[in-house]
Amino acid sequence: MADVLIAVCALLLLMVAVGLLSVLRGPTRADRMMAAQLFGTGGIAALLLVGTASGVEAVVDVALTLAVLAAFASVAFVEADRQAEGVIAKEDRK
Amino acid sequence: MKTAADVFTIVAMLAGIFFFVAGTVGLLRFPDTYTRLHALTKADNLGLGMVVLGLLPQTGHIVVALKLIVVWLLVMLTSSDVSQLVARAARRQEEGT
Numbered sequence A: 001m002a003d004v005l006i007a008v009c010a011l012l013l014l015m016v017a018v019g020l021l022s023v024l025r026g027p028t029r030a031d032r033m034m035a036a037q038l039f040g041t042g043g044i045a046a047l048l049l050v051g052t053a054s055g056v057e058a059v060v061d062v063a064l065t066l067a068v069l070a071a072f073a074s075v076a077f078v079e080a081d082r083q084a085e086g087v088i089a090k091e092d093r094k
Numbered sequence B: 001m002k003t004a005a006d007v008f009t010i011v012a013m014l015a016g017i018f019f020f021v022a023g024t025v026g027l028l029r030f031p032d033t034y035t036r037l038h039a040l041t042k043a044d045n046l047g048l049g050m051v052v053l054g055l056l057p058q059t060g061h062i063v064v065a066l067k068l069i070v071v072w073l074l075v076m077l078t079s080s081d082v083s084q085l086v087a088r089a090a091r092r093q094e095e096g097t
Helices: A002-019 A021-025 A029-054 A058-093 B002-029 B033-058 B062-096
Strands: none
Touching: A002 A021, A002 A029, A002 B002, A002 B033, A021 A029, A021 B002, A029 A058, A029 B002, A029 B033, A029 B062, A058 B062, B002 B033, B033 B062
């Protein structure tokens, strides 16, 4: 069964890699961020698969950490975007 | 019993891979930012859910199985929030230009 899980894991990582092309293509910043989000979800799935296949239960904790960090990354993106807009708006007023 | 669990796992994994492929194709092929966001956040979460469902019979311990479900719930919670935030940021960028 472990072989099947590792094969599924490889397929998922391939899908994530293809999805990361969207970082290059854009066209908006939000699209690039979405590719990072895809990397988060795909990475969590891959970690859970590896953890179960190898029987190392600590890997599930790593996946849990990645889930939290992926959310923080997106929140940081939105917040930085908002602040950048604010700075531009202030410069326009001058 | 073992065989039934393995068959269940394989079927769930195939469904999971299908949804991940759908999410990636949607991210690359859909026409605008909002539809891409839609494809990504729904399809990928369902894919992860299927993978977690498939892994449940393979875990040795009930605690590990519960932890897998917690990971999935956390991802669903955060990605629904994040999709709202990203959509708002995308709209702001559109209005700005």
